[in-house]
Amino acid sequence: MSSSALEFARQNHPRFLEELKAFLRIPSISTLAEHQADCRAAAQMLVSELRRIGMENVSMIETKGHPLVYADWLHAEGMPTALVYGHYDVQPPDPLEEWITPPFEPTERNGNIYARGAVDDKGQVWAQVKALEAHLAANGRLPINIRILMEGEEEVGGEAIEAYVASRPDQLQADFALVSDTELFAPDLPTLCVGLRGMIYTEIEVRGARTDLHSGMYGGVAPNPFVALAQIISRLKDENGHILIPGFYDDLIPPSAEELEAWRNLPFDEEQYRTSEVGSRQLTGEKGYSVLERTWARPSLDVHGMPGGFIGAGAKTVIPAKAMAKVSMRLAPGMTPQKSFAQFKSYVQQIAPSDVDIDVRLIHAGNPCLVPVDNPYIRAATRALQQVWGRPTVFIRSGGSIPIVGDFAEHLGIPSVMMGFGLPDDNLHAPNEKFNLKNYELGIASLIRFLEEAAH
Amino acid sequence: MSSSALEFARQNHPRFLEELKAFLRIPSISTLAEHQADCRAAAQMLVSELRRIGMENVSMIETKGHPLVYADWLHAEGMPTALVYGHYDVQPPDPLEEWITPPFEPTERNGNIYARGAVDDKGQVWAQVKALEAHLAANGRLPINIRILMEGEEEVGGEAIEAYVASRPDQLQADFALVSDTELFAPDLPTLCVGLRGMIYTEIEVRGARTDLHSGMYGGVAPNPFVALAQIISRLKDENGHILIPGFYDDLIPPSAEELEAWRNLPFDEEQYRTSEVGSRQLTGEKGYSVLERTWARPSLDVHGMPGGFIGAGAKTVIPAKAMAKVSMRLAPGMTPQKSFAQFKSYVQQIAPSDVDIDVRLIHAGNPCLVPVDNPYIRAATRALQQVWGRPTVFIRSGGSIPIVGDFAEHLGIPSVMMGFGLPDDNLHAPNEKFNLKNYELGIASLIRFLEEAAH
Numbered sequence: 001m002s003s004s005a006l007e008f009a010r011q012n013h014p015r016f017l018e019e020l021k022a023f024l025r026i027p028s029i030s031t032l033a034e035h036q037a038d039c040r041a042a043a044q045m046l047v048s049e050l051r052r053i054g055m056e057n058v059s060m061i062e063t064k065g066h067p068l069v070y071a072d073w074l075h076a077e078g079m080p081t082a083l084v085y086g087h088y089d090v091q092p093p094d095p096l097e098e099w100i101t102p103p104f105e106p107t108e109r110n111g112n113i114y115a116r117g118a119v120d121d122k123g124q125v126w127a128q129v130k131a132l133e134a135h136l137a138a139n140g141r142l143p144i145n146i147r148i149l150m151e152g153e154e155e156v157g158g159e160a161i162e163a164y165v166a167s168r169p170d171q172l173q174a175d176f177a178l179v180s181d182t183e184l185f186a187p188d189l190p191t192l193c194v195g196l197r198g199m200i201y202t203e204i205e206v207r208g209a210r211t212d213l214h215s216g217m218y219g220g221v222a223p224n225p226f227v228a229l230a231q232i233i234s235r236l237k238d239e240n241g242h243i244l245i246p247g248f249y250d251d252l253i254p255p256s257a258e259e260l261e262a263w264r265n266l267p268f269d270e271e272q273y274r275t276s277e278v279g280s281r282q283l284t285g286e287k288g289y290s291v292l293e294r295t296w297a298r299p300s301l302d303v304h305g306m307p308g309g310f311i312g313a314g315a316k317t318v319i320p321a322k323a324m325a326k327v328s329m330r331l332a333p334g335m336t337p338q339k340s341f342a343q344f345k346s347y348v349q350q351i352a353p354s355d356v357d358i359d360v361r362l363i364h365a366g367n368p369c370l371v372p373v374d375n376p377y378i379r380a381a382t383r384a385l386q387q388v389w390g391r392p393t394v395f396i397r398s399g400g401s402i403p404i405v406g407d408f409a410e411h412l413g414i415p416s417v418m419m420g421f422g423l424p425d426d427n428l429h430a431p432n433e434k435f436n437l438k439n440y441e442l443g444i445a446s447l448i449r450f451l452e453e454a455a456h
Numbered sequence: 457m458s459s460s461a462l463e464f465a466r467q468n469h470p471r472f473l474e475e476l477k478a479f480l481r482i483p484s485i486s487t488l489a490e491h492q493a494d495c496r497a498a499a500q501m502l503v504s505e506l507r508r509i510g511m512e513n514v515s516m517i518e519t520k521g522h523p524l525v526y527a528d529w530l531h532a533e534g535m536p537t538a539l540v541y542g543h544y545d546v547q548p549p550d551p552l553e554e555w556i557t558p559p560f561e562p563t564e565r566n567g568n569i570y571a572r573g574a575v576d577d578k579g580q581v582w583a584q585v586k587a588l589e590a591h592l593a594a595n596g597r598l599p600i601n602i603r604i605l606m607e608g609e610e611e612v613g614g615e616a617i618e619a620y621v622a623s624r625p626d627q628l629q630a631d632f633a634l635v636s637d638t639e640l641f642a643p644d645l646p647t648l649c650v651g652l653r654g655m656i657y658t659e660i661e662v663r664g665a666r667t668d669l670h671s672g673m674y675g676g677v678a679p680n681p682f683v684a685l686a687q688i689i690s691r692l693k694d695e696n697g698h699i700l701i702p703g704f705y706d707d708l709i710p711p712s713a714e715e716l717e718a719w720r721n722l723p724f725d726e727e728q729y730r731t732s733e734v735g736s737r738q739l740t741g742e743k744g745y746s747v748l749e750r751t752w753a754r755p756s757l758d759v760h761g762m763p764g765g766f767i768g769a770g771a772k773t774v775i776p777a778k779a780m781a782k783v784s785m786r787l788a789p790g791m792t793p794q795k796s797f798a799q800f801k802s803y804v805q806q807i808a809p810s811d812v813d814i815d816v817r818l819i820h821a822g823n824p825c826l827v828p829v830d831n832p833y834i835r836a837a838t839r840a841l842q843q844v845w846g847r848p849t850v851f852i853r854s855g856g857s858i859p860i861v862g863d864f865a866e867h868l869g870i871p872s873v874m875m876g877f878g879l880p881d882d883n884l885h886a887p888n889e890k891f892n893l894k895n896y897e898l899g900i901a902s903l904i905r906f907l908e909e910a911a912h
Contacts (some may be wrong), residue, residue, distance in 0.1 A: 031770040092772060098667065156770055194677050197672065202769040210735025211554065214885040216653065216856025218739040219756035219786045220697075222734050227693070227761035233686035241676075278678050279666025282811040283677040295747060300675035302775050303682035305658070305765030310782060314487040314612055315657040315819050316548055318760050318885055326766060326771060327683070330675045355738040400672025429670040429774055 002448035030089035063160030066152030086125035090117035098431035132445035157364030182420030190385035195397030225323035253334035337365030366403025376388035384449035462585035486545035510780030519616030522608030543579035543610035545574035554887035587903035594692030613820025652854030654824035681779035709790035752853035822859025840905035
């Protein structure tokens with residue numbers, strides 16, 4: 001078992017950190033058109049770095065949206081091939097005023113690095129690249145064959161990469177995918193994620209009067225799109241948090257008794273989680289299911305924003321002609337985006353008040369997935385993690401969506417090793433996103449070891 | 457009966473129109489802090505014009521907000537005194553993209569002048585000033601005594617003028633108020649408004665988790681403030697449009713059988729109103745009441761906007777830490793803002809889900825009012841209107857709020873003659889607000905005649 005790569009990483013860690021900061025300074029917000037050039041700059045930085053460390057066939061692949069980045073190194077004859085995935089795009093940083101330091105000025109504080117994208121996913125992408133660099137620099141080669149495919153549209157649905165993976169399975173042939181976009185279950189607890197929820201993100205648009213109207217003149221006769229949306233939204237879940245869309249739960253595959261038992265043994269304190277992580281008066285959600293079941297193995301439904309009307313300070317007495325609700329649903333394994341959206345749309349149309357016109361649109365979708373734990377790459381990963389962290393690995397799921405994992409399974413027929421190093425309180429998609437500096441360093445070490453173990 | 461003032465107005469009408477355009481070019485949006493200087497500029501233009509036409513004691517009265525404008529002419533011995541009221545502030549123009557011509561570039565089109573504030577209320581204010589100018593220029597005097605009090609905060613609740621009226625009743629002594637901020641019931645139908653709804657404008661703020669959270673990780677356990685707001689809003693009215701706030705209708709004074717009969721005889725085609733004025737699939741509101749009853753004599757409840765969360769294009773999977781609903785209620789005569797707000801707040805707190813924190817705030821309030829029709833000034837107004845329009849006057853109410861009318865009744869003990877010249881489709885508070893050019897001219901003539909008739 002070589003340790004020269006590990007030693008290289010140890011010696012070069014200060015540089016690895018400065019490079020990450022430079023990567024984080026690029027505001028590669030994929031949802032906002034005005035940041036298109038920034039997304040390209042982030043992709044270009046990846047391309048340059050992959051070339052510099054000795055990867056081959058490094059290229060930027062143009063798409064209808066932000067470019068993909070491809071590279072490979074295929075000289076480990078007889079060894080398996082890993083397809084390394086990550087994304088260089090980030091979520092919008094708003095609300096800006098809640099950031100302690102600016103989202104695109106990475107700042108070290110309390111043993112963390114704070115920046116939008118620190119953990120989701122630029123920090124983890126950079127850790128993957130640094131693990132490859134350590135092997136190439138220390139040994140002149142990689143223990144296994146590697147293909148890299150990075151995208152810049154994970155936060156907007158990842159359509160380009162899905163299309164690319166679907167259309168070019170031959171060029172992406174691999175034995176497994178390595179995805180670093182997940183988290184440790186708890187600090188210092190090595191973790192592999194083996195299940196993800198899918199999602200559908202929708203918009204409900206409601207139109208009442210032809211134009212905005214004065215609520216004095218027309219209050220009492222003009223339909224109010226927000227009131228209609230409230231009526232619709234209030235009928236999507238019952239008072240026990242159960243989603244009321246007919247047939248929504250029909251195809252759900254419940255976790256096995258063994259898996260549920262393992263989840264019960266995880267270090268988890270619900271009251272601690274409520275107060276320090278969520279910070280709400282109560283937790284909410286489906287009665288009769290634990291927090292881990294509710295977030296990992298049950299669907300959920302959220303409203304993210306309700307555009308329309310007057311949202312400034314003070315009073316404007318307008319009955320808006322239209323209003324919208326951005327509504328998403330997380331899907332549990334077994335459920336499919338197509339069927340779930342059809343059920344949702346049909347139900348919303350059925351419960352919509354008759355005085356308004358309504359459109360229900362699908363903005364994007366991702367498949368849920370379950371990874372079988374009895375495959376050699378998951379076993380290699382657990383050995384690597386044991387060596388670096390000194391503890392047995394726990395298998396968890398994530399409530400989030402990494403649609404690409406489903407795409408890899410569907411189009412390439414390969415499982416994904418989801419080995420990530422975030423923490424549950426890293427504020428991803430929220431103000432003050434961070435990445436623990438120790439986890440960045442041990443993450444790189446874990447990835448170095450994993451490449452070695454995967455060669456056995 | 458003098459006609460020299462009318463003749464002066466006729467000859468000077470082109471100038472009257474150009475002056476109005478200059479007044480409309482000032483974006484005196486009282487709700488937006490960045491337009492504070494514009495509000496002052498509009499007040500200053502009024503001050504200059506009132507001095508120029510020969511009014512006395514013209515002054516700008518400083519307040520905590522936008523200034524009041526006062527002027528008087530008190531040399532009609534033995535004659536009654538009118539307190540002339542209007543407001544120089546306007547509503548915000550958004551959504552800007554729906555204006556055919558820019559809101560602050562007044563444009564003549566189809567016999568109308570289009571601009572924000574054209575009819576609400578700058579056009580009608582200018583008509584009042586021009587009626588006074590016509591008398592002063594043609595006759596060197598006014599037929600009755602006049603005090604003018606204009607405000608710049610009508611669209612934000614009118615607190616400054618209310619405080620001023622409440623604290624200085626002696627300096628404002630008058631026999632009646634003349635308010636031109638209402639409309640004709642139909643084109644060419646001279647109309648006096650004798651009833652107004654009051655209003656309370658509120659904000660419901662809901663807070664769930666401490667910070668914004670990722671809907672993948674926390675969907676199913678973190679309270680969603682928009683879902684909570686939807687639950688609250690959906691319980692404010694029942695399926696028949698009846699407001700469910702306990703006790704809300706208790707103090708309502710229903711219209712007399714005679715008044716209801718007069719309303720039934722007004723030229724009103726509900727289907728025409730629905731298609732050409734409201735433009736919605738159906739009309740909404742309380743079952744069992746006519747459109748005129750619903751908008752004039754029944755309370756209503758509307759949601760104007762729901763700030764918070766993500767409202768940009770695309771998808772951001774955030775569970776927002778907080779969200780808000782801007783909710784207003786129109787109050788029918790008999791109801792009081794204080795009691796109605798207390799009932800609303802208590803009910804909202806009672807029906808709010810237990811997993812969120814909630815604040816209910818009153819942003820502003822205005823009393824409803826009813827004007828007795830058997831007073832000499834209403835009779836004088838009907839004579840004046842008959843002379844100018846050649847038809848008998850109809851008595852209507854308005855669903856809108858003119859809180860100052862209630863303040864005049866309460867603090868000065870005087871009735872208001874609400875003589876306005878807008879049309880039902882003038883788009884006040886909406887894009888493409890307009891004022892009919894003929895109504896501007898006949899409005900000035902009606903006001904000239906009214907001052908003469910009030911002297912009899």
